[in-house]
Amino acid sequence: MENEAGAxxxxxxxxSARGYNIESLTVAPTEDPSLSxxxxxxxxxxxxxxxxxxxxxxxxxxxxxxxxxxxPHIEREMMLVKVQAEGERRTExxxxxxxxxxxxxxxxxxxxxxxxxxxxxxxxxxxxALDRGVIIEVVRSGVSGISRGSRSLxx
Amino acid sequence: xELTGAEIFVRSLEAEGVEIIFGYPGGxxxxxxxxxxxxxxxxxxxxxxxxxxxxAADGYARSCDRPGVVLVTxxxxxxxxxxxxxxxxxxxxxxxxxTGQVPTHLIGNDAFQEADNIGITRPCVKHNFLVKxxxxxxxxxxxxxxxxxTGRPGPVVVDIPKDITAEKAEFHYPDKVEMRSYNPxxxxxxxxxxxxxxxxxxxxxxxxYTGGGVILGDASAxxxxxxxxxxxxxxxxxxxxxxxxxxxxxFVGMLGMHGTYEANMAMHHCDVLIAIGARFDDRVTGxxxxxxxxxxxxxxxxxxxxxxxxxxxxxxxxxxxKNVLKAMLNEVKNNDVHSDAVALKDWWxxxxxxxxxxxxxxxxxxxxxxPQYVIETLYKLTGxxxxxxxxxxxxxxxxxxxxxxxxxxxxxxSGGLGTMGFGLPAAMGVQFAHxxxxxxxxxxxxxxxxxxxxxxxxxxxxxxxxxxNLNNGYLxxxxxxxxxxxxxxxxxxxMESLPDFVKLAExxxxxxxxxxxxxxxxxxxxxxxxxxxxxxxxDFITDREENVYPMIPAGGGQNxxxxx
Numbered sequence: 157m158e159n160e161a162g163a164x165x166x167x168x169x170x171x172s173a174r175g176y177n178i179e180s181l182t183v184a185p186t187e188d189p190s191l192s193x194x195x196x197x198x199x200x201x202x203x204x205x206x207x208x209x210x211x212x213x214x215x216x217x218x219x220x221x222x223x224x225x226x227x228p229h230i231e232r233e234m235m236l237v238k239v240q241a242e243g244e245r246r247t248e249x250x251x252x253x254x255x256x257x258x259x260x261x262x263x264x265x266x267x268x269x270x271x272x273x274x275x276x277x278x279x280x281x282x283x284x285a286l287d288r289g290v291i292i293e294v295v296r297s298g299v300s301g302i303s304r305g306s307r308s309l310x311x
Numbered sequence: 312x313e314l315t316g317a318e319i320f321v322r323s324l325e326a327e328g329v330e331i332i333f334g335y336p337g338g339x340x341x342x343x344x345x346x347x348x349x350x351x352x353x354x355x356x357x358x359x360x361x362x363x364x365x366x367a368a369d370g371y372a373r374s375c376d377r378p379g380v381v382l383v384t385x386x387x388x389x390x391x392x393x394x395x396x397x398x399x400x401x402x403x404x405x406x407x408x409x410t411g412q413v414p415t416h417l418i419g420n421d422a423f424q425e426a427d428n429i430g431i432t433r434p435c436v437k438h439n440f441l442v443k444x445x446x447x448x449x450x451x452x453x454x455x456x457x458x459x460x461t462g463r464p465g466p467v468v469v470d471i472p473k474d475i476t477a478e479k480a481e482f483h484y485p486d487k488v489e490m491r492s493y494n495p496x497x498x499x500x501x502x503x504x505x506x507x508x509x510x511x512x513x514x515x516x517x518x519x520y521t522g523g524g525v526i527l528g529d530a531s532a533x534x535x536x537x538x539x540x541x542x543x544x545x546x547x548x549x550x551x552x553x554x555x556x557x558x559x560x561x562f563v564g565m566l567g568m569h570g571t572y573e574a575n576m577a578m579h580h581c582d583v584l585i586a587i588g589a590r591f592d593d594r595v596t597g598x599x600x601x602x603x604x605x606x607x608x609x610x611x612x613x614x615x616x617x618x619x620x621x622x623x624x625x626x627x628x629x630x631x632x633k634n635v636l637k638a639m640l641n642e643v644k645n646n647d648v649h650s651d652a653v654a655l656k657d658w659w660x661x662x663x664x665x666x667x668x669x670x671x672x673x674x675x676x677x678x679x680x681x682p683q684y685v686i687e688t689l690y691k692l693t694g695x696x697x698x699x700x701x702x703x704x705x706x707x708x709x710x711x712x713x714x715x716x717x718x719x720x721x722x723x724x725s726g727g728l729g730t731m732g733f734g735l736p737a738a739m740g741v742q743f744a745h746x747x748x749x750x751x752x753x754x755x756x757x758x759x760x761x762x763x764x765x766x767x768x769x770x771x772x773x774x775x776x777x778x779x780n781l782n783n784g785y786l787x788x789x790x791x792x793x794x795x796x797x798x799x800x801x802x803x804x805x806m807e808s809l810p811d812f813v814k815l816a817e818x819x820x821x822x823x824x825x826x827x828x829x830x831x832x833x834x835x836x837x838x839x840x841x842x843x844x845x846x847x848x849x850d851f852i853t854d855r856e857e858n859v860y861p862m863i864p865a866g867g868g869q870n871x872x873x874x875x
Contacts, residue, residue: 158492162429162441173434203619210616216438216458219492311491 159185159192163217167194170215176200176208180233180298191219191311195301219311228304234271235279236261238293239286241268249290256282267292316445316476317346320409323452325352326484329380331371331743332356333364337384338424339411342476356743356772359764361388363736365395366762369404370737373723374698375744376529378405378459385411386424389470390431394730396466397435401727402550403527405464407455408432414474415443428470437465445478450485457488462495463614464527495613499630499638507585507609507626508642514583515654516605516661517543520566520595523550523726524588524612524632531555531719533636534587540643541650544662546574548589550726553716558695563662564671567595568863569708572670572872575863577662578603579870586610588632591621592727601868611635670861670874671712679854680829682706682781686713688833689751689779692840697749698723698741702734702758705787706779708859710753732761738776739768749840751777756809757786766819769846777839778848780812783855791858795873796865816848825850 157163164183171178179197186193198208205223212218224231241249246268253260253270256278262269272282276299283294303309314322320343324332331354336344347355358364361383368379379399383392389410399406410432413422429441438458440451451469459467511517525534531554538545538561545555546566555562564571566578575597578584584606589595596602602622610617610624611632618627628635642648673683686709689697699714700723701707707724716722723741725733738752752759759780769776781787789804813823822845826835832851839847860875 162433165430166433169433203623207616207620214614214616216490216493 157192157194157219158217159190160217163192164194166215166217167196167212170211171198174207174211176204182298182300188311193309195224195299197299220309222303222309224301224303227307229301230304231275231299231301232273233276233279233299234273234297235282236295237270237272237283237286237291239268239270240266240290240292242266245290252282252285256285258282312482313479314482315342315346315479316448316471317342319445319448319480319482320452320471320476321346321350321353322482323449323484324380327452327456329353332380332382333358333367333371333740334382335361335364335384335388337388337411339385339413339473340382340388340409340476342473343382343409343411343471355382356739357768358736359767360762361391362394362732363739363762363765363768365392365399365406365408366730366733366736367740367743368406369395369399369733370700370723370740371744372399372404372406372740373737374720374741376720377744378407378456379740381406381408383408383410384424385413385428386426388424389428390426393431393435394732396432396468398725398728398730398733399466400435400437402523402725403464404466405459406466407459408466408468410468410470412441412470412472415472416474418472428468432468435466436468437463439468439470441470442472442475445475445480448475448480449482450488453485453488454490457490458493462493496615496629497631497634499611499628499635501638503626503628504635504638504642507628508639508648510583510607510609510626511541511543511585511650512648513651514543515651516577516581516658517541517583517585517650518563518577518581519543519545519555519585519587520548520578520589521545521551521554521587522548522589525551525554526588526719528588528613528632529719530588530633530636533633533640535559537636537640537643540640542652542655543585543650544577544659546570546578548592548595548726549711549724551589552711552722553719556717557715558717563666565711566869567592568597569712569859569861571712572668572861572874573662573665575869575872576665579868580661581606584608586612586624587636588612590617593621596621597863597867597869597871601870603869668874670872672875673857677829677854680826680832680851682709682783682851682853682857683713684829685779685781685832685851685853686710686753688836690714692833692836693749693751697721697751698738698745700724700734700738700741700750700752702752702754702761703729703731704755704758705791705857705859706753706755706758706781708788709781731758734758735762735765735776735778739765739772739774742774742776743772749777750775751779753779753781755787756780756782756784756806756812763815766816766821766846766848770820773844774846775842775844776846778846780848780850781853782809782812782850783853783857784809785855788859790856794856794858812848812850816846821846821848823848823850825852827852
């Protein structure tokens with residue numbers, strides 16, 4: 157979409173005005189600074205998805221739209237988890253983080269902050285594997301997506 | 312040479328060919344008003360409330376195929392305009408609304424008369440712009456007119472901070488505009504058009520269902536030609552009246568909640584439905600599960616999002632209705648396509664049988680004035696050639712049912728949003744577009760009071776609008792629903808303390824007449840029409856509890872009408 161103030165609120169406004177659900181939404185400028193790329197995750201019947209697609213295309217700030225789920229694609233989400241890490245727990249947490257290919261990016265006497273990237277269900281699985289009591293804070297970025305192979309969303 | 316933003320504004324409007332703008336001054340737009348003062352080409356009409364400015368610009372646009380232009384100040388000026396913007400949005404009317412904004416450095420500071428105009432109008436505009444640099448002003452205005460008038464038309468808001476109108480920049484009005492994210496489709500898909508024509512060729516019980524898109528797309532002539540060649544029945548939506556001549560025997564009347572029995576029955580029983588520039592509104596379809604159960608549906612619309620939104624369509628055709636209809640005509644003519652004459656003979660016989668129910672009949676011997684009779688008489692006396700605006704309610708339905716529109720752009724009403732207060736200011740806009748035409752506003756004592764202050768604007772500009780007030784002392788449509796569905800509990804639908812409309816009109820310098828007897832209706836209307844250069848307020852005291860028939864009750868199918 158056009159990298160302009162208000163473009164995001166047009167998309168968000170459309171979803172709330174028409175009663176569509178946003179599961180996650182990420183947006184950032186692209187290599188072309190006049191453009192932003194948004195990945196939006198939503199759910200609905202085929203008819204609803206068709207309407208959402210058409211309504212989004214009608215927004216003048218939306219330059220090009222692609223339904224990622226129409227073809228093979230990759231979804232990635234990043235998560236930062238701050239956990240309580242004291243005593244014996246420290247090695248246990250390190251091992252669990254390694255299993256999920258996470259990285260410990262901040263360490264203090266009492267805490268670790270673990271960075272983890274992957275599909276949403278992998279992040280869910282990691283959180284489940286953690287002892288609920290140790291989680292202090294979770295930040296998830298929302299899903300970013302890209303098509304596999306030569307299919308691409310390019311202007 | 313460098314010009315101020317205010318001068319650029321005026322020069323840009325001139326370059327767009329704008330002749331008239333409707334507005335109301337205020338602090339944030341004073342530089343612009345000063346620039347308007349210094350020129351002669353653009354006429355500014357001072358309304359009495361910003362809502363009326365938008366309705367007047369809207370009425371102007373609907374009646375003449377040029378975009379309406381509005382200028383209002385920041386804060387309350389803009390918020391007052393919102394109802395009119397939303398009205399235009401729902402009916403896809405091309406309009407450009409300029410709103411003043413507080414100076415750039417004060418935006419977000421809760422400054423005096425500040426409102427987030429972009430945020431407030433976002434859900435009811437086709438697009439909106441905030442001008443942040445005077446060097447962008449001309450291009451933004453160019454884009455605003457381009458977006459408002461192309462594709463599916465609609466209102467566009469341009470929010471201009473006061474400092475932008477004082478700063479200077481080189482003026483150059485762009486010849487054309489390109490927007491990478493906005494490319495409306497004009498030409499319909501050839502294969503789909505062929506499929507549609509093939510369906511028409513073999514249809515046994517076809518019907519054209521056409522809406523406001525035919526009016527906005529100037530496609531009436533093509534529609535009429537195609538319908539005549541095929542000998543198919545035609546029904547119009549409320550917004551589509553005049554798209555096909557109402558006096559033509561192939562016209563089966565308006566469809567929908569208060570449409571004719573024959574139109575709704577034909578819809579329900581059709582095997583091929585050709586929808587053109589219509590959007591399957593809930594007031595048209597009735598219960599969606601019961602809608603056109605036997606039909607293969609062709610839908611032509613310029614807006615892809617309108618297709619298969621409410622009703623799943625079999626042959627979607629995205630494109631400008633006029634182009635698509637012309638392509639269909641070519642297909643029919645070049646390939647010598649004929650409709651099924653034998654099947655159509657049976658179909659017309661069936662339709663005539665439904666017609667014989669005479670679903671719009673009413674009591675002609677009543678001692679009270681029947682509102683239907685007033686409209687019928689108005690139709691007769693104006694030769695069907697007047698511009699009729701309406702407000703919203705029972706009178707609107709009676710006007711739609713009893714005034715037979717043979718030409719497009721003659722019927723001006725708020726169909727989608729259903730905005731009471733629309734009629735009088737819209738009539739002003741129509742009268743400015745057609746100074747010599749008869750412009751009548753059919754209204755009721757409820758609606759007219761929502762923008763009654765515009766009687767003053769009519770005085771200022773000597774607008775000879777004819778107001779047909781169907782006064783039953785009730786908010787009639789609300790009362791009708793309360794009678795049918797709330798056991799006559801008339802909560803707040805009774806209008807107490809009505810003004811003396813005759814004196815009110817006179818106090819503004821207009822002519823007022825009150826008519827209480829059926830026998831006086833025709834004479835009074837004749838007299839009204841003689842007063843060519845005067846606004847005449849006709850206060851018809853009508854039958855208090857007359858209902859609009861026929862009616863599809865909420866949740867009903869098109870074949871489940873309540874008849875009188």
